[in-house]
Amino acid sequence: MEERTFSARLGCRYLLRAPEHTDSRTVLVVALHGFSQNPEDMLSLTAEMVGPRPAIAAIEGPYGFFLGVGVQKVGYGWITSRRPAESIRLHHEMVSHVLEEAGDELAIPAERRVLLGFSQSVSLNYRFAAAYPDAIGGVAAICGALPGDWDDARPIPLRPAVLHVARTHDEFYPAERTEQYARRLRLRCDDVDFQLLPGGHRFPSGAGAIWENWLNRIVGQALLPAGDL
Numbered sequence: 558m559e560e561r562t563f564s565a566r567l568g569c570r571y572l573l574r575a576p577e578h579t580d581s582r583t584v585l586v587v588a589l590h591g592f593s594q595n596p597e598d599m600l601s602l603t604a605e606m607v608g609p610r611p612a613i614a615a616i617e618g619p620y621g622f623f624l625g626v627g628v629q630k631v632g633y634g635w636i637t638s639r640r641p642a643e644s645i646r647l648h649h650e651m652v653s654h655v656l657e658e659a660g661d662e663l664a665i666p667a668e669r670r671v672l673l674g675f676s677q678s679v680s681l682n683y684r685f686a687a688a689y690p691d692a693i694g695g696v697a698a699i700c701g702a703l704p705g706d707w708d709d710a711r712p713i714p715l716r717p718a719v720l721h722v723a724r725t726h727d728e729f730y731p732a733e734r735t736e737q738y739a740r741r742l743r744l745r746c747d748d749v750d751f752q753l754l755p756g757g758h759r760f761p762s763g764a765g766a767i768w769e770n771w772l773n774r775i776v777g778q779a780l781l782p783a784g785d786l
Contacts, residue, residue: 591676593632
């Protein structure tokens with residue numbers, strides 16, 4: 558048996574919610590949902606946490622599937638253990654496209670673009686932040702993991718600021734594991750805000766104050782002249 562590969566065009570999709578007016582502090586949040594979720598739900602959850610001022614682009618994962626036998630509802634995913642390198646490449650291309658298209662359309666520069674992920678998309682977003690450090694000003698990770706093959710002995714640098722929110726009773730990413738992430742992230746990044754909140758594997762829509770404090774700080778730094786940093 559001989560395996561052959563080929564490329565085919567994939568139709569990708571995202572939802573964009575733009576504020577009526579933008580200014581020098583307007584942020585673009587590119588939001589990626591978790592496994593079996595969809596961009597409509599992710600847009601709603603993200604908007605509840607970040608409020609009305611940021612623009613939000615919620616991307617649909619490339620792999621769709623029915624959520625059960627006889628169920629018509631479809632969920633989406635980003636990666637599996639089968640040929641993961643292809644999924645990582647596709648994720649990078651999709652995120653790059655949305656950052657550039659939506660950012661250019663709204664005149665929001667790279668330093669005011671934030672990549673936000675929930676659950677499965679978190680580790681992929683960290684890979685993107687390491688591979689494309691000039692594409693975003695920050696990466697916000699909600700209830701997810703670091704890439705499994707990252708080597709702490711040879712840490713990959715992360716230039717964008719990091720906000721990582723974990724939960725104390727997360728059934729997929731337990732606290733005894735995620736509590737190590739603050740130390741591990743600081744091996745790669747000088748600007749890490751790690752928060753461990755009570756609760757299970759759910760999007761923390763009530764974490765608006767944490768988001769606002771982190772965002773105001775990184776946007777304020779982006780607006781400073783280079784000599785003042």
